[in-house]
Amino acid sequence: MPASTSLRRAPVQRRSAERLTRILDACAELLDEGGYDELSTRSVASRADVPIGSVYRFFGNKRAMVAALAERNLERYAERVTRRLDVLPAGDWRAATDVVLDEYLAMKRTAPGFSLVDFGTQIPVGDPEAGPNHRLADLLADLLAPHLGRAADDALRRTFLVAVEAADAVIRLAFRLDPAGDADVIEQTRVLLRGYLAGLLD
Numbered sequence: 001m002p003a004s005t006s007l008r009r010a011p012v013q014r015r016s017a018e019r020l021t022r023i024l025d026a027c028a029e030l031l032d033e034g035g036y037d038e039l040s041t042r043s044v045a046s047r048a049d050v051p052i053g054s055v056y057r058f059f060g061n062k063r064a065m066v067a068a069l070a071e072r073n074l075e076r077y078a079e080r081v082t083r084r085l086d087v088l089p090a091g092d093w094r095a096a097t098d099v100v101l102d103e104y105l106a107m108k109r110t111a112p113g114f115s116l117v118d119f120g121t122q123i124p125v126g127d128p129e130a131g132p133n134h135r136l137a138d139l140l141a142d143l144l145a146p147h148l149g150r151a152a153d154d155a156l157r158r159t160f161l162v163a164v165e166a167a168d169a170v171i172r173l174a175f176r177l178d179p180a181g182d183a184d185v186i187e188q189t190r191v192l193l194r195g196y197l198a199g200l201l202d
Contacts, residue, residue: 007058007068020058022048024069027062028113036066036116069113070120070132077107077119078139085147093201096144097193101167105181108171115175133168137161148201159200163193 011017026047030039039062045052059065084099107114120132137160144160145152167189174185 007064009057011058019048019050019054022050023055023058023065024072025112027065027069028111028117031066031069031113031116036062039066041065066117067120070117073107073111073114073117074119074135074139076111077103078143080107081140081143085143088147090147091149093144093148093197094194096147097197098190100140100144101186101190101193104171105186108175109180133164134161137164140164159197163196166196167193 007020011020023044026044027039030043030047041055041059041062042052044062044065045055048055055065059068080103081099084103085096088095088099108118118132119136138157140160141152141157145156150156170185170189170192171181174182174189177185
């Protein structure tokens with residue numbers, strides 16, 4: 001469930017939670033079809049087959065709705081990474097780095113709306129100073145610190161922030177060169193991450 005930061009009202013009953021899921025699913029589909037500029041609360045209500053009032057019960061406008069989609073993406077990404085980390089040998093930061101990158105790429109290629117929104121970086125969603133990459137770096141520090149046998153301290157968070165910012169720029173290039181992600185550039189992203197992290201995590 002998306003964090004309450006973008007919701008007017010958090011769903012309490014199961015039916016309300018299911019309606020919120022349909023609204024966000026419709027939002028994601030419509031982003032893929034027409035982009036952010038063509039998105040509207042009315043089109044989302046129609047696609048989700050809910051009254052327009054149901055959309056406004058949760059969201060004040062389309063920006064808040066897309067922010068909630070970004071939050072849901074981050075939560076789903078965390079779940080995917082956690083499942084993969086649970087079966088990796090403890091301390092293997094190289095394998096963990098591959099998981100982090102591979103799960104991001106999988107969502108970018110298959111999750112509706114993700115190519116535009118991901119964690120809030122691609123379109124004017126929310127406060128530009130809110131720092132989606134900061135949130136992602138903090139999440140990765142929290143997820144990976146136990147796996148690495150380290151504390152999720154400021155130094156580790158800064159390390160992951162630099163890694164996230166660098167990878168974000170190169171992955172954007174990969175998907176500009178090829179809608180599916182240029183394989184050579186993605187491999188260079190992996191090399192870049194491993195080279196940077198080796199001196200800090202070994």
